[in-house]
Amino acid sequence: MIYLLIPVYNEEQNIPPLVSALDRAIKDMGENYRLIFVNDGSVDGTPGVIQKLKDDFPIEMLENSPNQGVGVSFDKGFKHFIQTAGPGDILITLEGDNTADLGTLPKLAAAIRNGNDFALASVYSKEGEVVGTTPLRLFLSFTANVLCKLIFRMPKVNTFSSFYRSYSYEAMRKLYEKFDNRPIAERGYICMVELLIKLYRSGYKFAEIPTCLNSQKRLGMSKMKIMQTIQAYFRLFAKHLL
Numbered sequence: 124m125i126y127l128l129i130p131v132y133n134e135e136q137n138i139p140p141l142v143s144a145l146d147r148a149i150k151d152m153g154e155n156y157r158l159i160f161v162n163d164g165s166v167d168g169t170p171g172v173i174q175k176l177k178d179d180f181p182i183e184m185l186e187n188s189p190n191q192g193v194g195v196s197f198d199k200g201f202k203h204f205i206q207t208a209g210p211g212d213i214l215i216t217l218e219g220d221n222t223a224d225l226g227t228l229p230k231l232a233a234a235i236r237n238g239n240d241f242a243l244a245s246v247y248s249k250e251g252e253v254v255g256t257t258p259l260r261l262f263l264s265f266t267a268n269v270l271c272k273l274i275f276r277m278p279k280v281n282t283f284s285s286f287y288r289s290y291s292y293e294a295m296r297k298l299y300e301k302f303d304n305r306p307i308a309e310r311g312y313i314c315m316v317e318l319l320i321k322l323y324r325s326g327y328k329f330a331e332i333p334t335c336l337n338s339q340k341r342l343g344m345s346k347m348k349i350m351q352t353i354q355a356y357f358r359l360f361a362k363h364l365l
């Protein structure tokens with residue numbers, strides 16, 4: 124079984140097309156799936172939209188209220204996956220703004236079936252690509268990834284911060300056990316970097332799979348809190364270097 128985990132905040136416009144596209148993509152792979160949304164105190168119609176989609180698709184909705192951040196949402200979703208799934212199951216995480224290339228899904232699943240503990244869909248690896256984002260966002264994201272590579276000494280990783288990844292059930296369960304059920308302390312977007320460092324340093328086997336992120340597919344505004352995220356990166360770098 125493939126579990127999909129998607130944290131969402133105010134994504135009412137993007138969720139319906141994303142769910143239809145995911146359903147088609149996973150069925151084309153010949154797989155069964157469960158889709159877990161973590162609605163993080165959205166103030167638009169997101170919870171109603173998800174509730175309605177439950178009639179036609181295998182969807183569960185976990186909720187935070189009020190908004191608590193991406194880190195808290197991922198942690199809730201990971202714990203739910205560990206409690207509900209079993210050996211052999213695969214978790215794929217992605218964004219709810221419909222910007223991910225779903226053509227990468229079969230490769231993310233195959234990487235786990237071929238013995239990796241986790242896999243990173245990678246926009247900054249050789250054949251990866253970012254389309255339709257602003258030059259400032261691209262510069263910040265690229266720089267953050269290069270600094271992570273140097274500071275955390277992880278030469279084989281090119282993309283540190285993306286949500287788009289796959290994990291084996293066994294790897295996730297063991298990681299939560301190893302870190303006393305608290306591998307994620309960061310509340311914001313940087314939780315993805317924090318988690319990756321812990322997986323890497325625990326010696327887990329991984330693959331990087333090139334993907335294309337297309338921001339033009341998103342309807343509505345970006346939810347990224349740029350200043351908060353920059354501050355979080357500096358805090359993490361300082362903690363590591365000092």
Ligand SMILES: Nc1nc2c(ncn2[C@@H]2O[C@H](COP(=O)(O)OP(=O)(O)OP(=O)(O)O)[C@@H](O)[C@H]2O)c(=O)[nH]1
Binds near residue numbers: 161190192219345
């Ligand atoms: N649970 C939760 N999800 C959030 C929060 N903020 C954003 N998200 C979700 O996280 C995902 C990524 O947010 P985006 O706004 O696309 O951020 P980004 O991809 O870094 O920025 P863009 O390149 O501008 O798209 C989306 O699914 C959002 O709905 C939050 O506070 N809590």
Ligand SMILES: [Mg+2]
Binds near residue numbers: 218220222
């Ligand atoms: Mg996005």
